[in-house]
Amino acid sequence: MKRIGAVVCALLFLLASATVPATAQPVPTSDPGAPRSLGVPLTxxxxxxxxxxxxxxxxxxxxxxxxxxxxxxxxxxxxxxxxxxxxxxxxxxxxxxxxxxxxxxxxxxxxxxxxxxxxxxxxxxxxxxxxxxxxxxxxxxxxxxxxxxxxxxxxxxxxxxxxxxxxxxxxxxxxxxxxxxxxxxxxxxxxxxxxxxxxxxxxxxxxxxxxxxxxxxxxxxxxxxxxxxxxxxxxxxxxxxxxxxxxxxxxxxxxxxxxxxxxxxxxxxxxxxxxxxxxxxxxxxxxxxxxxxxxxxxxxxxxxxxxxxxxxxxxxxxxxxxxxxxxxxxxxxxxxxxxxxxxxxxxxxxxxxxxxxxxxTTIPGQPTEVLALASGAPGTVYAGGFLQGGFATVSTKDGKATYQRFSQIESILPTEQGIVIGAYPDARVYRYDPAQPWYSPEYSDEAPSGTANPVQLLNLHEHVQARLDAMAEVGGKLVTGSIPSGNTLGGTLAVLDSATGATVAIHDQFVADEGIMALTSDENGIVYGTTTVAGGLSTTPPTQSQATVFAYDVAHDKKLWEAHPSATAKSITAVKVDGLGRLWTVVDGDVYRLDPRTGRTLKVLDTSTTATAAAQLAVDGHTLYALVGGQHVVQVNTANGKWKPLFDQQALRMVYNDGDLVFANGAELIVRRVR
CATH class of the missing domain: 2.130.10.10 (YVTN repeat-like/Quinoprotein amine dehydrogenase)
Known part of the structure; x- marks a missing residue:
């Protein structure tokens, strides 16, 4: 239901699994960088x-x-x-x-x-x-x-x-x-x-x-x-x-x-x-x-x-x-x-x-706002829905979408073992094997039959967590970060074995009274994360004044550092490591480069002066793409720190896939060629 920021959310009633064409066909254009609609993948x-x-x-x-x-x-x-x-x-x-x-x-x-x-x-x-x-x-x-x-x-x-x-x-x-x-x-x-x-x-x-x-x-x-x-x-x-x-x-x-x-x-x-x-x-x-x-x-x-x-x-x-x-x-x-x-x-x-x-009944379905977006194999992205929920595999070429009925989805992470899904409520973690038929007895209204796929790996209800917003994988471990439920403060960082799905460690209040918004990892086995000072309802008075960036050593189960890049930022929603091992985030609309060893700010790119909306980052080798202010897309050469504005594209989510940036704007997916 309501998420931080209060983002709120055919004629045939969809069965538990259905293939649906995008409701808006891709728009032909002679400009490869022009926006092209992939339609509505979730209904x-x-x-x-x-x-x-x-x-x-x-x-x-x-x-x-x-x-x-x-x-x-x-x-x-x-x-x-x-x-x-x-x-x-x-x-x-x-x-x-x-x-x-x-x-x-x-x-x-x-x-x-x-x-x-x-x-x-x-x-x-x-x-x-x-x-x-x-x-x-x-x-x-x-x-x-x-x-x-x-x-x-x-x-x-x-x-x-x-x-x-x-x-x-x-x-x-x-x-x-x-x-x-x-x-x-x-x-x-x-x-x-x-x-x-x-x-x-x-x-x-x-x-x-x-x-x-x-x-x-x-x-x-x-x-x-x-x-x-x-x-x-x-x-x-x-x-x-x-x-x-x-x-x-x-x-x-x-x-x-x-x-x-x-x-x-x-x-x-x-x-x-x-x-x-x-x-x-x-x-x-x-x-x-x-x-x-x-x-x-x-x-x-x-x-x-x-x-x-x-x-x-x-x-x-x-x-x-x-x-x-x-x-x-x-x-x-x-x-x-x-x-x-x-x-x-x-x-x-x-x-x-x-x-x-x-x-x-014959009550018609309605388009579902895309809340989670992830990049898969070239030409494929995965979309997860808000409130109505649902999971879709979408072609970036023609917008063809395969829809599966499911929970509200907060995050998606493709891995070698399958596609990991973070669900609301109870900050649940599931793993889906795309080589096997989708069947979710939890979200089917028919008598149970068949083998569950996706399979639930983690449920943080007892830890008073609601939203599984962040995931990263490194060194054979899956690391998740969550937002609390109710009027509580403080997120949970959990570590699972990637091969078996078994829980390795659970750390409540990993950053004191702050929920975990985003995670990423580097080749050295370190996970980096960002936080929000807000509680589960976003109405609970926070006890912390500054959002945090942190580093966690997975192999040694140890927090390495916490940093506060800004004295005013209450939420930091994006973090990425580029192909050179450099650490990037977005704070109050500006792109920051941080020292991965200490969290110290090394460079600030003045990409926006007033944007405070949730940011997104996507990486292609030495190129970083940043969505700031919910609508301005900039390109950063991470080798020299030079940047340039690309275009404006209103969106909640953004991912990079095989030369394309794919955006989620409400219920619609939009693709723009950038390489």
């Missing part, structure tokens, strides 16, 4: 926010927001799985909060732009109600009170707002929990609002009539709230349901009358529970074994669980809208439980007959 459907509700004519549908540019609010027919209405949400990339009001209005809280949208009953265009609180870029969750007032939780301020449909005015209730920068979840019950924090187990009860706030007591099994996200909240009747962490996690039940936590259901998948059925049960998915979850009914009074036999597969099976609706099919009398999973699969279950099934 998939991603559903996050959702609810079961009605159309203006009374038909029950599953409302669901699909991520893209822009995001789309879909109304899905639970019988056919087809969207009966699709409404763009201009300027937004996606939505976690989708709720329907008693008057039939559908409200959507979006991310990247931090807005609230309203779709009136019968309308085909959404109303942009604006940004509820200035400076809040994410609306994480919303809930609608019986009187139609909308409440929502935000970041990076950790606030709650309301929107009054009569006065059409927003109100800012302020920070819910001191020190918490996210309100990740929200619920309404008996005139009170319940707001859940992201970085620790804190639930705040807000009285919107008076503005008074109080903290709910801690559950008995939560001895240390740090790192325990209140990811989901929902209130029905006398009970508040609160689920912890990334799925699966404990779902805790709070009795609103007695003020006591009464039960915990382990391994709940989230992201929601149904309204109670006629017998008082709520329904949700629970994991009974890794990779397999099952829909269950839960009685909040007796704590009894009823299994259904409706199974869901994969690492992520949390529901994106779940509730009650009629299904016009045999075996589904009355009301059935219906909902969607993140990749557009619909599930349904009838409690009366016990019949259940899953069907593929």
């Amino acid at each position: 998939d459907v991603l559903l996050i926010g959702g609810t079961v509700g009605t159309m203006s004519d009374g038909r029950r549908v599953i409302w669901s927001a699909s991520s893209g540019t822009p995001a789309i609010l879909n109304a899905v027919d639970p019988t056919t799985g087809a969207p009966v209405l699709s409404v763009p949400l201009p300027g937004s990339s996606g939505a976690y909060g989708v709720e329907q009001a008693p008057d039939g209005s559908v409200y959507v809280g979006t991310y990247s732009d931090g807005k609230l949208f309203r779709l009136p009953p019968g309308a085909t265009q959404a109303e942009d109600l604006g940004v509820p609180i200035a400076g809040e870029a994410y609306v994480w969750a919303i809930v609608v009170a019986p009187d139609g007032t909308v409440y929502g939780g935000t970041s990076p301020g950790g606030k709650v707002f309301s929107w009054n449909p009569q006065t059409k005015a927003f109100h800012d209730f302020g920070v819910m929990a001191p020190g918490e920068t996210y309100v990740k979840s929200i619920a309404y019950a008996n005139g009170k609002i319940y707001a859940g924090a992201y970085a620790s187990w804190k639930i705040t009860e807000l009285d919107p009539a008076t503005g008074a706030k109080r903290s709910l007591p801690m559950p008995a099994d939560v001895t240390n709230p740090t790192g325990k996200v209140v990811n989901d909240l929902r209130a029905y009747g006398d009970y508040l349901y609160a689920r912890e962490g990334t799925p699966p996690g404990p779902l805790r039940v709070y009795d609103l009358k007695t003020g006591q936590w009464t039960n915990t259901v382990q391994n709940a998948a989230g992201l929601d529970v149904t309204p109670p059925g006629p017998d008082g049960r709520v329904w949700f998915f629970k994991q009974f074994e890794p990779g397999t979850s099952e829909l269950i009914g839960y009685d909040p009074v007796t704590h009894a669980e009823q299994r259904t036999g409706l199974l869901a597969y994969g690492r992520i099976v949390n529901t994106r809208g779940i509730g009650w609706a009629p299904v016009n099919a045999d075996g589904y009398p009355g009301q059935s439980i219906v909902g969607l999973f993140w990749r557009g699969l619909e599930f349904r279950y009838n409690p009366e007959t016990g019949k259940s099934e899953s069907i593929r």
